[in-house]
Amino acid sequence: MNPAVAARLRDVAPILTLILLVLVVGIGSRGFLSPETLLVLAADTSTLFIMAAGITFVILLGGIDLSVQAVASMSSVVMALLLPSLGYGAFPAALAAGALLGLANGLAFTRLRVPSFISSLAVGGIATALALAFSGTRSIPIGEELRHAYLWWITGRMLGIPAEIWLGLIVLAICLFVERYTLFGRWSLAVGAGEPAAVASGVPVALVKLLACVVSATLAAFAGMVLGGRLVAGSPTLANEFLLPAVAAVVVGGTALTGGVGSVWRTLIGALIVSVVRVGMTFLGVDVFVQQIVLGIVLILAVWITIDRAKIPIVK
Amino acid sequence: MAASAIRLPPASRIERLRAFTPVIVLVVVFAVIGAIAPAFLSIDNLVRIMNASAIPLCLALGATFIILMGSIDLSVEGVVAMGAVLTALLVQNGANANDLGFLAIPLVLLMGAAFGFVNGVVHVKLQIPSFMVTLGMSFIAIGIATVMLAGERVRITDTTFRELALGRVLGIPMGVWVALAATLVAYVIQTRTRLGRWIFAVGGGEDILRLTSVPVGRVRILAFTLAGVFYGLGGILSAAQLGQGHALMGQGRLFTTITAVVVGGTSLMGGQGGVQNTLVGVLIVVGLANGMVLMGVPPYVQTGVQGVLIIAAVALAVDRSRARIIK
Incomplete structure (x- = not known):
């Protein structure tokens, strides 16, 4: 196959996969293609997408963020703890807590020159310890009154569509804008495409990396808030099952682990694919735990297909 | 450093001192905690520290070989859980009629090897x-x-099977003896076999090595397989120690393992460190955890402390002349 056609095919493969999957699952189970099921599916995907959108920025420049699930859990704890006293102030506080952890991760990554997979693993450990310390290792329920007063924008509906879908769309719009029309977005791609060239052309590489870590952790914190709002509780283990599907969503969408290629738009497609695969498996009666095995395999295969070997002469 | 087949150039005094940093840290940690909480250095507590070190040591030994190559292995928790569950299902248990006793050990080690092998093959053949x-x-x-x-x-x-972790010989739990035996085996592999020397060589400079007749791909696959065997052993000891098997039994193990290896002074860049470093690293991490409990620090703070330790150890060990691009 000539390279141009192959590249084109790789571009459209994720969306074709999504359409095919929806059709297959739709034919297999009648109820699936009803508007109500699709809305629930989209709402379920929203949290996953918000988290994956953040990781996308780090992966775009060739790094990885393994701290997202711990940061999300911690943010849900902060939100649940502060809601009674601060009201709406609890939301920015939870976001700020996430951003601070992202800053710590970014500083370890750029200033101390610790590889991102290990710095984010370590910061994830710190986030978990903080969440356990804040919550006294317990789950913190959010009272009925508080829920009605403050969580309407997470649990309610607007124009008949669940609020989470709106939140996901807002995050998508902002991320697409940042990615396409801001210096930070353009620089991220440049760093991922070739770091030495980016350095030579005056891109503030360290700053871009630092910002990407902060964005990733802040969006993870936002996802933690939305998840906490849905489950009406904050807990240090709330988002524990999210790392695998979130990284899978980014990679399955076609953003390469080696950086330089990809987009938040692709991550949306990837998140939808992950969701449809999960729902499809549930419809087919596949055990929840087997689903994890399947997702693990899908992740490895997707990395294999998207990775750009020219960028890593020695695979470590 | 008796291990490295490729001798490093004559080290300056500072570099030689650097090789002993982990030992100095170990002594300081034990001295400081002992001064604050005298119970820390009692014989009983030292035995407790040894006992708590047994499983982390087995796991960290496996991870050492991988990190020596400049790679990383995040599958520790999964393979430990598999090992513990398989062990529990093969010996006399409350769920099925199996009663293999100690025969379960080679089977579980084989399972660990199989997992490690798949890790290695996928990594090498698919270039991921x-x-x-x-x-x-x-x-x-x-x-x-x-x-x-x-x-x-x-x-x-x-x-009888649980004696493998709980029984005592000379007042020291069996699990500790098993871990020490594993350390000896790992040390022999590192220093006395071709595989051991090749692992160092791969970590020292794979690009140059590819020009020689060293089968780099095969070395990588073998190293991952070897690591799997050590994780399997960790799973067996966990099952024997806790008297049960379940899928979350590996939880938290990955963190301790990587902290121990890097705190011991094995560089994430590869080619530097070894089994002897890991032994010191495990004692630092477990000693610190034990000491914090004695001083009344809640156990969950340890994850956070380990996170800080990982970053500090890696940051101090980064060889800035070698790594210009950090991803």
């Missing part, structure tokens, strides 16, 4: 970075362990 392969494999292994038990836990009823 090891952190991603092993992350995926960890989820897969935990998934399999969960499916095998349908989310339940199995109790081990074979008391």
Whole structure:
């Protein structure tokens, strides 16, 4: 196959996969293609997408963020703890807590020159310890009154569509804008495409990396808030099952682990694919735990297909 | 450093001092905690520290070989969980009629080897970075362990088997002896076999090595397989110690393992460190954890402390002349 056609095919493969999957699952189970099921599916995907959108920025420049699930859990704890006293102030506080952890991760990554997979693993450990310390290792329920007063924008509906879908769309719009029309977005791609060239052309590489870590952790914190709002509780283990599907969503969408290629738009497609695969498996009666095995395999295969070997002469 | 086949150029005094930093840190940590909480240095507590070190040591030995190559293995928790569950299902237990006793050990080690082998093959043949392969494999292994038990836990009823961790010889728990034996084996592999020397060589400079006749791919696959065997052993000891097997038994193990290896002075860049460093690293990490409990620090703070330790150790060890681009 000539390279141009192959590249084109790789571009459209994720969306074709999504359409095919929806059709297959739709034919297999009648109820699936009803508007109500699709809305629930989209709402379920929203949290996953918000988290994956953040990781996308780090992966775009060739790094990885393994701290997202711990940061999300911690943010849900902060939100649940502060809601009674601060009201709406609890939301920015939870976001700020996430951003601070992202800053710590970014500083370890750029200033101390610790590889991102290990710095984010370590910061994830710190986030978990903080969440356990804040919550006294317990789950913190959010009272009925508080829920009605403050969580309407997470649990309610607007124009008949669940609020989470709106939140996901807002995050998508902002991320697409940042990615396409801001210096930070353009620089991220440049760093991922070739770091030495980016350095030579005056891109503030360290700053871009630092910002990407902060964005990733802040969006993870936002996802933690939305998840906490849905489950009406904050807990240090709330988002524990999210790392695998979130990284899978980014990679399955076609953003390469080696950086330089990809987009938040692709991550949306990837998140939808992950969701449809999960729902499809549930419809087919596949055990929840087997689903994890399947997702693990899908992740490895997707990395294999998207990775750009020219960028890593020695695979470590 | 007796190990490295490729001798490093004559080290300056500062560099030689650097090689002993982990030992100095170990002594300082024990001295400081001992001064604050005298009970820390009592014989009873030292035995307790040894006992708590047994499983982390087995796991960290396996991870050492991988990190020596400049790769990373995040599949620890998954393989430990698989090992513990398989052990619990093979010896006399509350869920099925098996009663293999100690015969279960080679089978579980074989399972660990199989997982490590798959890690290595996927990593080498498909050219996927090891952190991603092993992350995926960890989820897969935990998934399999969960499916095998349908989310339940199995109790081990074979008391003779549990002696493997709980029995005492010369006042020291069996598990510690097993871990020491594993250390010896790992040390011999590192220093006295071709595989051991090749692992160092791969970490020291793979690009140059490819020009020689060293089968780099095969060395990598073998190293991952070897690591799997050590994780399997960790799983067996966990099952014997706790008297049960379930899919979350590996939880928290990955963190301790990597902290121990890097705190011991084995560089993430590869080619530097070794089994002897890991022994010191495990004692630092476990000693610190034990000491914090004695001083009344809540146990969950340890994850945070370990996170800081990882970053500090890696940051101090980064060889800035070698790594210009850090991803």
